[in-house]
Every structure is written in C-alpha cells, then in structure tokens.
Amino acid sequence: MDRHAVIIGGGIGGLAAAIALRRADWRVTVRERDAALPATGTALGMWPAALRALDALGVGDEIRRAAPAQRAGAFLRPDGSRIATIDVDRLRRRTGDDVHLVSRPRLLAVLHRAAAGAGADLRAGDPVGEQAGGRAGHPVDDAFADLGADLGADLVVAADGVFSRTRERLFGPAYRARHSGGTAWRGVVDDLPTDTFAEVWGRGVKFGVTPHEGGRTNWYAAGAAPAGRFHPGAEVAELRRVFGGWTSPVGDVLDAIEESTVLRHDVYVTPPLPSYVHGSTVLIGDAAHAMTPDLGRGACEAIIDAVALASCLRAAPTPARGLREYDRQRRPVTRRLARMAGLGARLTQVRHALPVRDQVLRASMLAGPPG
Numbered sequence: 481m482d483r484h485a486v487i488i489g490g491g492i493g494g495l496a497a498a499i500a501l502r503r504a505d506w507r508v509t510v511r512e513r514d515a516a517l518p519a520t521g522t523a524l525g526m527w528p529a530a531l532r533a534l535d536a537l538g539v540g541d542e543i544r545r546a547a548p549a550q551r552a553g554a555f556l557r558p559d560g561s562r563i564a565t566i567d568v569d570r571l572r573r574r575t576g577d578d579v580h581l582v583s584r585p586r587l588l589a590v591l592h593r594a595a596a597g598a599g600a601d602l603r604a605g606d607p608v609g610e611q612a613g614g615r616a617g618h619p620v621d622d623a624f625a626d627l628g629a630d631l632g633a634d635l636v637v638a639a640d641g642v643f644s645r646t647r648e649r650l651f652g653p654a655y656r657a658r659h660s661g662g663t664a665w666r667g668v669v670d671d672l673p674t675d676t677f678a679e680v681w682g683r684g685v686k687f688g689v690t691p692h693e694g695g696r697t698n699w700y701a702a703g704a705a706p707a708g709r710f711h712p713g714a715e716v717a718e719l720r721r722v723f724g725g726w727t728s729p730v731g732d733v734l735d736a737i738e739e740s741t742v743l744r745h746d747v748y749v750t751p752p753l754p755s756y757v758h759g760s761t762v763l764i765g766d767a768a769h770a771m772t773p774d775l776g777r778g779a780c781e782a783i784i785d786a787v788a789l790a791s792c793l794r795a796a797p798t799p800a801r802g803l804r805e806y807d808r809q810r811r812p813v814t815r816r817l818a819r820m821a822g823l824g825a826r827l828t829q830v831r832h833a834l835p836v837r838d839q840v841l842r843a844s845m846l847a848g849p850p851g
C-alpha cells in the first residue's frame with residue numbers, strides 16, 4: 481500500500497521521523513520552513529535511550545564517534561565546593577553508554593543526510609500553515625481534523641517545535657506555549673577543552689559547562705527573568721555581572737565568550753495535551769511536549785518519539801490503532817520528564833534555603849538520571 485506521510489518541520493524530530501517512517505515503508509514528504517540547515521549551534525546531550533533510538537535510525541555510531549562523551553560530572557557552588565558528584569560510571573553500567581554531546585548543526589546534518597538517503601522528499605523553505613490559503617490563525621474547529629486531506633497525506637506528523645501552529649490549530653489557544661519564567665544563555669568557546677560536565681549553582685541562577693566537538697567547550701546559564709528582558713549587545717556584561725567571581729571553569733569561560741556568539745532565549749513550555757493524536761495528525765517532539773532544558777532531554781525525546789511512532793505504525797493493523805498505541809507509550813513518559821525538568825527549573829530559581837536545595841540535588845543524584 482502506498483501510504484504518504486507529510487511531516488511539518490524538518491528539525492530534529494521531523495528528520496528522525498522521516499528516516500523512521502521511510503524504514504517502515506511510508507512515502508515521506510518533509511516540509512521545513514527554513515531554507516537551510518543552521519551552520520552554528522550549541523551542544524545537545526544525547527542520553528543512552530536517544531543513542532539507542534539513533535541506532536534504530538542507523539546513525540547511532542556516527543554520532544557516538546563524532547560527539548565527545550561526558551566522562552565525569554559534578555554540581556558545584558560558586559566558591560568551588562562540591563554539592564554532588566554525578567556517577568557517570570553508574571549510567572554506563574546500567575545502559576552500556578555515556579551521554580554524548582553533539583552539536584545541533586551536526587545532528588541535523590547527519591539526520592538530513594540519512595533522511596535523503598532513505599528516499600524522503602525534503603522540501604526546504606516550504607512552511608505549512610503560515611501562507612497556505614489563509615489557514616494561519618484559524619480557530620480550532622473540525623476542519624483541522626482533516627489536516628491530512630488538506631495536505632494530501634494519510635498521516636500528518638506535526639514536528640513544528642515549541643511554537644507549533646499545528647498544536648494550536650488542533651487543540652486551541654489554551655495549548656499555546658507559555659513562558660516558563662526562566663531565561664537561558666548559551667554558547668561555545670574555543671581553546672578550553674573539557675571532558676567534564678560541571679554545573680555551578682548560585683542563588684537563583686546556574687552556569688553549566690560541557691564538552692563540545694573539536695576540543696571546544698559548550699556553556700549555558702539559566703535563571704528566572706521576565707520574558708523579553710534582553711541586553712542586546714551587552715549580554716556578556718550581564719553574564720559577568722551575574723556570574724563574575726565564580727569558581728573555575730565559569731571564570732575562564734566568561735573570559736573567553738565573544739558577544740556575537742551568545743545565544744539568549746526565554747524558555748517556553750507547552751501545557752500537557754489531552755492526546756498527542758488528533759484525527760490523522762500526530763504530534764512529536766517539542767510540538768507535543770516542550771519542556772524546560774534542565775534535564776537536557778527535549779531533543780532526545782523528539783528522536784525517541786519518531787522511532788516509537790514508526791514502530792507503533794508498523795506493528796498495528798491500522799494506522800489509527802498505531803497512533804493510539806504511540807500516544808499510550810509516549811505521553812506518560814514525556815509528561816513525567818517534563819514535570820521533572822520543570823522541578824529542575826524551579827530548583828534553579830531557589831534563592832533561599834540553599835542547603836535544602838543542595839540536599840534535593842544530592843538526593844536526585846542518588847535516584848540516578850533517567851537513562
């Protein structure tokens with residue numbers, strides 16, 4: 481049977497879904513709004529479960545080879561004292577893998593090449609819903625149960641990210657992404673190679689450092705802030721104001737950051753959806769469950785969604801049953817992770833009773849990270 485899937489969004493989840501669905505014998509069209517893949521970007525932690533999903537797509541070892549593994553990790557205080565050690569060996573013993581830090585451009589390039597190689601029709605600069613027949617901003621109604629017919633597809637995969645218009649059109653404005661109350665800075669610096677994950681927790685803010693490809697260092701910082709309170713052209717000064725005088729490696733990284741390389745974003749999350757399926761449309765990745773970045777799991781879960789979706793469709797007697805099974809498998813897990821990530825964000829924003837916060841952090845390490 482010639483079954484056709486249209487995927488809205490050619491990001492991490494969309495490209496992973498393209499490969500997985502091609503491997504399950506679907507004809508696949510990916511419609512991506514942007515004209516080109518990004519050339520720059522920071523590192524994403526790929527957890528063992530995501531690496532297994534990448535294995536299922538045939539690219540796991542390529543990512544493991546290209547992306548440095550995180551060999552050690554610690555939570556510190558700004559004065560250098562240790563809150564907790566991350567037991568990297570335990571994760572390896574439990575799962576047989578490390579966390580690998582892959583840059584977003586490399587991950588997208590690898591997935592794009594694999595999707596093209598698998599025969600997906602990849603259309604760049606081709607948005608859905610932003611110029612198509614005045615559909616943009618259309619209120620939620622029954623017409624969108626038929627999004628598949630609109631797009632000439634048996635299946636629509638909404639992989640259009642945290643600000644997914646598809647989600648809003650299908651489920652209504654109550655499911656629009658909302659500001660989490662947090663903000664994040666990110667970047668990469670040269671000449672400071674590290675194989676260690678270090679996260680330094682201050683009063684209501686934290687600064688993290690991880691390995692990056694090519695002997696570079698990935699860094700990020702987070703804290704509470706109202707939406708849109710940016711410092712164009714002066715983010716490094718703001719970072720120095722907040723994190724200046726902190727223990728190594730924060731100070732060294734702050735000295736090396738160039739203003740033009742700083743990425744600054746407010747963090748948005750999505751309210752829990754009643755289902756990841758609406759008619760013949762299925763949501764994956766941030767479109768379904770955008771979470772705060774505190775567990776470093778959003779991209780991992782987008783890839784796992786894609787592989788689970790194709791596997792459910794392959795195993796089920798009808799696509800509708802496959803979609804129901806995908807929702808059953810993926811919604812509870814991703815909701816739990818989103819809740820945990822939200823707790824991590826709230827913990828970051830704690831300004832008082834820091835010893836209690838530190839105890840919670842230590843206890844979360846005893847429970848161990850979700851592999």
Ligand SMILES: Cc1cc2nc3c(=O)[nH]c(=O)nc-3n(C[C@H](O)[C@H](O)[C@H](O)COP(=O)(O)OP(=O)(O)OC[C@H]3O[C@@H](n4cnc5c(N)ncnc54)[C@H](O)[C@@H]3O)c2cc1C
Pocket residue numbers: 488489490491492493494511512513514523524525526606607608609610639640641642644645664666700745747764765766767773775776777778779780781782
């Ligand atoms: C500060 C920060 C740090 C993070 N760190 C990590 C980490 O270490 N590990 C991890 O796993 N995750 C991490 N994440 C989360 C991760 O970035 C996201 O979860 C991931 O990018 C989601 O992938 P996606 O494919 O669902 O969405 P996206 O990557 O947002 O892709 C959506 C795609 O859809 C396209 N699109 C949107 N609308 C349309 C339209 N109408 N028509 C056509 N195309 C459209 C967009 O152009 C885009 O290419 C982090 C996030 C942040 C903010």
